[in-house]
Amino acid sequence: MKKISLLLVVAALFVASAAQAQLSVGLKGGLNFNSADVSGGDVDSKTGYHIGAYAVIKAGPIGIQPEAYFSVQNLSTDAEDYDLSYIQVPVLLRLGILKVLYLNAGPQFGFNTKAEYGGVDYKDELKGMDTSIALGAGLDLPMGLGAQVRWVKGLSNAAEDGGDWKNSIVQLSVTFALIGKS
Structure with a gap:
């Protein structure tokens, strides 16, 4: 009987905390400042963009922020440009610091959708998936608007x-909550 009572108390606490959880869903977009560490080559940064969607599931100051977005991550060399595109899927832990300020961190999984070098398909030279770590901060502004800055560093x-190529990005984003507040 004591085990059943304990189980019911734990279940009630779980349901009560889940009822307090807040959900928001929205759109995001912004600029990518791309770079890469490439063995045997000198690549220069280029500016790209990203556009997609996000969700935030919060219980108090802690939450999970999954996202999915299309990201253009071009690079340049002395000879030609690399035209790269990915579908990025970060899953971030979110920690509210102040009412409007938060930090987030977590893994990001990038799925290569385009790789060209000088207009020639280069996709077979790159792996289909790129694993990274993402660290960032953001502001929740009035009227569902928000701003984010994020650093993404390739781990894989x-x-x-077999050459060495690790992507790196600094992102500036604007967000707009369609459902709930960020």
């Missing part, structure tokens, strides 16, 4: 042939 080698 993006090169298929």
Whole structure:
């Protein structure tokens, strides 16, 4: 009987905390400042963009922030440009610091959708998935608006042939909550 009572108390606490959880869903977009560490090559930064959607599931100051967005991550060399695109899927832990300020961190999984070098398909030279770590901060502004800054550092080698290629991005984003508040 004591086990059943304890189980019911734990279940009631779980249901009560889940009822307090807040959900928001919205759109995001912004600029990418791309770079990469590439062995045997000198690549320069180029500006790209990203656009997609996010969700935030919060219980108090702590939450989870999954996202999915299309990201253009071009780079340039002395000879030609790399035209790269990914579908990025970060799953971030979110920690509210003040009412409007939060920090987030977590893994990001990038799925290569385009890779060209000088207009020639280069996709077979890169792996289909790029794993990164994302660290950032954001502001929840009035009227469902928000702003984010994020640093994304590649953890996995993006090169298929054994060379070393790790992507790195600094992102500036604007968000707009469609459902709930960010």
